Amino acid sequence: MRWEALFADLEAQAESLEQAERAGEIDERTRGEVGSLHWRDRARSAVGSSIRLRLAGGLAASGNLVRVGPDWVLLDEGAGHEVVVVSAAVLVVRGLGRYAAVPDSKGVVASRLGLRYALRGIARDRSAVRVHLVDGSTLDGTVDRVGADFIEVAAHPAAEPRRRQEVREVELVALGAVVAVRRSV
DSSP states (O other): OHHHHHHHHHHHHHHHHHHHHHHHHHHHHHHHHHHTOOHHHHHHTTTTSEEEEEEGGGOEEEEEEEEEOSSEEEEEEETTEEEEEEGGGEEEEESOOSOOOOTTOSOHHHHTOOHHHHHHHHHHHTOEEEEEETTSOEEEEEEEEEOSSEEEEEEOOTTSOOOGGGOOEEEEEEGGGEEEEEEEO
16 A cells, blocks of 8 residues: 555655646747737737837827838728838837737738838828927928938928928938838828
8 A cells, every 4th residue: 555655645646746747838839929029019919909019219109000111000090190110210119919929920921011112102192290299309391302321301391391492401310310210091
């Protein structure tokens, strides 16, 4: 009887150690998988949700997440306003769920639609915009052209359409200085 009890106790201990090892391995794999996620993967699973962003330059943006690009996100701020936010300028995101899209599952075409693509769309429709810069300053005008590493903004009064006589000057803005571009749709 004592031998049976001893063997039963040893088997129970071995099973307990095996379960603890398995749980440790699961935890380690989970940490590894989470470690490969980018915040944009989390954001892609939250398209349609309301989120809040704290950005470089003391700026904040909030609204429904409409689209997530490889280096930008688009928020619908309501009341006919949208904002394109540069991913590198995002400091804090609030309102994302616990789930994430599969990393790098956005597709080949979507992965090529970078910030310049989004800004070219704004330039094409000639919307009046407010460009927020990393130093906290803003520029009001219209995005005229989008280069490899810059945008040209025709500075004119806010919320006014671009008219030659209203343009004060054309400013070249380095893309690295842009935090967000707001526009009315």
